[in-house]
Amino acid sequence: MKNPIAERINDFLKNYPPFSSLTYQELLLIAKNCNVLYLEKNETLFKIHDVTHSLFYVVHSGAIGLSVTSDTDDVLIDKCDEGDILGLRPFFAKDNYLMTAKAREKVLFMLYQLKF
Numbered sequence: 576m577k578n579p580i581a582e583r584i585n586d587f588l589k590n591y592p593p594f595s596s597l598t599y600q601e602l603l604l605i606a607k608n609c610n611v612l613y614l615e616k617n618e619t620l621f622k623i624h625d626v627t628h629s630l631f632y633v634v635h636s637g638a639i640g641l642s643v644t645s646d647t648d649d650v651l652i653d654k655c656d657e658g659d660i661l662g663l664r665p666f667f668a669k670d671n672y673l674m675t676a677k678a679r680e681k682v683l684f685m686l687y688q689l690k691f
Contacts, residue, residue, distance in 0.1 A: 581606040584685055587635060591658035605687060612684040614639075620661070620676040620684075627671060630686045631662040637682030641674040654679065 584606035588594040594602060612632070614620060620639060621628065634655050641653040641661075652674060655661055665672050666689055 578607060581609075584609050587685070588633065591633070609685045609687050611635075612686055614678040614682045614684070616678050616680050618678050620678070621672045622675045623672055625672045627665040627669075628662060629666070629689050631660055631666065631689060633685045633687075634659045634661070635683040635685050638679045639676050639682050640679045641676055643674055649675070 581603060585599070585602045588602055588606065589597075589599075594605070597605075614637075620632065623643060634657055636657060638654055638656045639661065640651050641655065642649040642651050644650070655676075661676060
């Protein structure tokens with residue numbers, strides 16, 4: 576039996592590296608194990624120095640800003656939008672987050688639990 580949600584996730588992921596180099600079956604396995612997270616504008620995904628989540632995030636729609644605090648001001652370092660991946664570097668470095676990730680508009684993520 577087909578899983579229409581997994582099929583839609585698969586159709587989305589196949590357009591973005593590194594997922595674009597995977598086979599249909601590999602993508603489907605990832606898609607079947609994805610969850611979805613929605614953030615409103617100005618909601619925070621993680622803060623600087625937070626313990627790293629055991630997930631990585633793929634932006635499906637919307638935009639999220641990555642910022643650091645300098646004195647009392649937040650300084651935008653990068654903006655992630657559709658197809659961008661967040662959360663892998665600190666996971667593999669076994670380090671806390673070095674930036675704050677905050678929704679710049681409504682954001683829909685696909686998240687995948689990292690299992691090693």
